[in-house]
Amino acid sequence: MYRFLDKAVGWLARAVAMAGGVVLIGLVIMVTVSITGRWLIPFGLKPVPGDVELLEMGMAFAIFAFLPYCQYVRGHARVDLFQPSFGRIGNNLLDLIADIGMAFAAVVICWRLWLGMLDKKSYYETTFILQIDIWQAYAAAMVGAVAFVIVSLFCVLRSLKALPGGGA
Template sequence: MAELMPDDARPDASPASGLAGVLHRVVTWWGLAGGMLFCAIVGMSIVSIVGRKLFATPIQGDMELLQMGAAVASATFLPLCEMDDHHIKVDALTTWMSARGRAALDTLAHALLLVVAVLLTWRTGLYTAEAKENMEVSTLLLVPLWWPVLLLVPSFVLLALAALHRCVVSLRVALGGAA
């Protein structure tokens, strides 16, 4: 329901300077890398499908690679969505509230996401170490599972940093300051 808020009433979600600017550039490039990974796995899938249908030779383990690549690529978009404050919101119930009241609710939401992102980072890091220690591998290609899981950790770290940034920005607005 983002259309309920005019563009001029929305705080600028992409900072240009300082640590917030650096973080925004990092999450943008991280998201672009995830997009390129999606393009690569789509290309691999097309080659595998064509190979299967025309030459009876698909790419061995294409579904494993697709699953791992999609998980890693999807995670790269989370920090960018949070940094630009583009996660789905149900604003229909809060349109009657003042901007400061909505900012207070946003502060709570961003703080909860920060907690979840920190927990995801911690638990994913632990699973990475456990998968490496136990030498877990994928079924067909025998790819060590800790490789793709390790690639999720930076996305969760960036998500936590972006949530912290949005929490500070929302708190500033809730307390009556400028975004």
């Protein structure tokens, strides 16, 4: 069962990160076209309307999309200065503590993002130029935030399993 869960969570983390990467590439192309349009205004071209709005919304999704994969591969910043002196069990215990902390942070972030989305939706707030409902950007970011919670909780399980008597 654990192997299946590990593969499923790994797939989820990679899939969400790939979606974030696709969005990021699209944003790079859009910004390039927009800057080129500004540069070629004398020739009748123009920038992409609402490019800053689209960039902000797309980046919010991309950032949240990369968090689950980073957590899954233990890619977050860590200080390894004392790691050799703790031994395997001590390091596994530190990993567990870090994973619990990250899971707590992921849950709080997801919860607050959810409340922010509901707030934006209740006030019918839109972007200035394109008039896109802002809550939709929050909803897109929620995809990554929910995946981050799922992956973070799995990482706690993985760290527990690595402790003596955890079945690893």
